[in-house]
Amino acid sequence: MDIDLSSIFSSSLNVLLTGLVLGAGLPLLFSVGIVLADRGAGGELADGSVAAPNPAAKHGARAIFVLVALIVLYGLLFITRKSISHYLGIDLPLG
Amino acid sequence: MTGELVILLLLIVTAVAFDFTNGFHDTGNAMATSIATGALKPKTAVTLSAILNLIGGFLSVEVAVTVTTSVLRIQDSDTGALLAGLDAQTAMFIIFAGLVGGILWNLATWLFGLPSSSSHALFGGLLGAGLAALGTSGINWSGLAAKVVIPGLLSPFIALVIAAIGVWLVFRVTRRVREARREKGFRAGQIATASLVSLAHGTGDAQKTMGVIALGMIAHGSLTSQEILEDGLPVWIIVVCAGAIALGTYLGGWRIIRTLGKGLVELDSPQGMAAEASSAAIILTSSHLGMALSTTHVATGSIIGSGVGRPGARVRWGVAGRMVVGWLMTLPAAAIVGAVTYFVGSLIGGVAGAVVIFAILVAAAALIYRRSQRQKVDADNVNDEWEAGQAGADAPAETVPAPAAQGV
Numbered sequence: 001m002d003i004d005l006s007s008i009f010s011s012s013l014n015v016l017l018t019g020l021v022l023g024a025g026l027p028l029l030f031s032v033g034i035v036l037a038d039r040g041a042g043g044e045l046a047d048g049s050v051a052a053p054n055p056a057a058k059h060g061a062r063a064i065f066v067l068v069a070l071i072v073l074y075g076l077l078f079i080t081r082k083s084i085s086h087y088l089g090i091d092l093p094l095g
Numbered sequence: 096m097t098g099e100l101v102i103l104l105l106l107i108v109t110a111v112a113f114d115f116t117n118g119f120h121d122t123g124n125a126m127a128t129s130i131a132t133g134a135l136k137p138k139t140a141v142t143l144s145a146i147l148n149l150i151g152g153f154l155s156v157e158v159a160v161t162v163t164t165s166v167l168r169i170q171d172s173d174t175g176a177l178l179a180g181l182d183a184q185t186a187m188f189i190i191f192a193g194l195v196g197g198i199l200w201n202l203a204t205w206l207f208g209l210p211s212s213s214s215h216a217l218f219g220g221l222l223g224a225g226l227a228a229l230g231t232s233g234i235n236w237s238g239l240a241a242k243v244v245i246p247g248l249l250s251p252f253i254a255l256v257i258a259a260i261g262v263w264l265v266f267r268v269t270r271r272v273r274e275a276r277r278e279k280g281f282r283a284g285q286i287a288t289a290s291l292v293s294l295a296h297g298t299g300d301a302q303k304t305m306g307v308i309a310l311g312m313i314a315h316g317s318l319t320s321q322e323i324l325e326d327g328l329p330v331w332i333i334v335v336c337a338g339a340i341a342l343g344t345y346l347g348g349w350r351i352i353r354t355l356g357k358g359l360v361e362l363d364s365p366q367g368m369a370a371e372a373s374s375a376a377i378i379l380t381s382s383h384l385g386m387a388l389s390t391t392h393v394a395t396g397s398i399i400g401s402g403v404g405r406p407g408a409r410v411r412w413g414v415a416g417r418m419v420v421g422w423l424m425t426l427p428a429a430a431i432v433g434a435v436t437y438f439v440g441s442l443i444g445g446v447a448g449a450v451v452i453f454a455i456l457v458a459a460a461a462l463i464y465r466r467s468q469r470q471k472v473d474a475d476n477v478n479d480e481w482e483a484g485q486a487g488a489d490a491p492a493e494t495v496p497a498p499a500a501q502g503v
Binding site: 068 | 151153154237240241245246249250253254256257258260261262264265268269271272273276277280281284287288291294295298365368369372373374375376377379380381384385386388397
């Protein structure tokens with residue numbers, strides 16, 4: 001029985017690192033978007049004070065949400081890349 | 096109709112049934128968090144997941160025809176053709192008995208509301224049937240360790256760490272955001288990530304059954320690995336498998352959804368989003384990185400992680416512990432059922448043997464279903480409070496099932 005432990009270890013490490021970047025990084029990015037959207041909207045805050053709407057924050061939030069959506073779209077194309085190549089004959093230059 | 100064709104037909108029906116249980120067993124992996132946080136109504140969630148699984152199934156063009164090679168030595172690992180010296184009937188009985196082991200373990204764990212890996216159940220069933228038929232030389236031991244057991248042990252921890260860090264970051268960054276806005280924003284993110292998990296599930300898991308059916312037909316001689324290589328799988332296999340997994344998903348394994356969504360951790364939308372993002376990232380990238388992980392192990396690890404990472408949240412480790420026991424029992428339990436099934440089938444032999452196996456499967460499945468009706472869990476009570484101890488997976492989960500007794 002030969003088991004290549006080092007290759008198992010290195011693929012696990014790869015899965016962990018990639019997972020951290022995408023699986024924890026994207027929620028982090030999304031959270032920043034939520035914070036900006038919240039600031040951008042203004043209105044009454046938790047402490048009772050009233051903040052003016054902040055257009056810059058609003059735009060920032062929008063940009064982040066678009067970016068997250070694009071990354072998710074990339075993910076979709078990545079899952080379906082072989083089918084797209086099979087049915088449509090387009091080879092997407094992904095990963 | 097020749098005897099072998101009858102055996103093949105029963106095998107195909109059983110494979111489709113396995114695909115169906117695979118669907119409803121795993122609905123929760125994608126949708127339990129969205130259902131628990133109220134981001135999606137239960138019926139909407141399972142419908143969305145079913146559609147995405149269906150699409151995912153149709154997207155499967157990479158044929159998993161070598162599906163058994165990670166645990167058995169009955170196929171050429173490159174072409175998928177049967178090894179020389181193995182007769183058609185033995186091969187078909189191994190696959191058939193393996194499927195029975197997988198289905199019965201899936202149903203038993205569903206009855207107890209335990210999320211367990213459908214692929215491990217299938218591999219366990221094949222392992223037992225292979226051992227019964229060919230002895231230890233028929234098993235690919237290093238493949239079993241490297242491709243099934245070790246990844247199965249590691250993946251929940253990897254997912255747990257990623258989701259815990261993700262959740263911690265999310266709560267840290269959004270701690271001053273108004274509650275209503277935060278809930279609403281993360282619900283959208285949750286639905287998107289859950290959809291990705293569903294789609295990935297459809298592409299990955301439907302393929303496995305397609306591979307099993309193809310292998311059965313190769314064993315029977317009605318399909319060759321050369322034909323698959325040149326023309327792809329027969330379209331009807333893709334249609335039937337994608338349909339079966341989608342139908343299973345739509346019916347929703349409510350008992351398992353309940354355990355995942357309510358039993359482990361009290362979830363709110365930021366946690367749900369972080370958990371599904373972790374699951375989606377791992378499931379989508381792991382096979383590419385040389386490690387095929389079980390969706391169930393990853394999803395469960397992520398949900399537990401979302402409780403670990405959130406300050407002040409409580410994880411019900413007792414429930415998690417029962418799941419782990421279930422996971423550890425999956426391979427041996429399904430193997431025992433697979434082996435017993437093979438013995439029964441080959442002892443009687445031929446068409447009669449196949450019919451008897453099939454009848455045992457139907458009877459056992461009916462028994463488990465009837466037992467499940469005593470404490471129904473459905474779209475209406477899936478989100479009931481866990482602690483109240485009312486209907487649902489809570490009560491039966493108190494007693495962990497004895498492996499073999501649950502099976503046959």
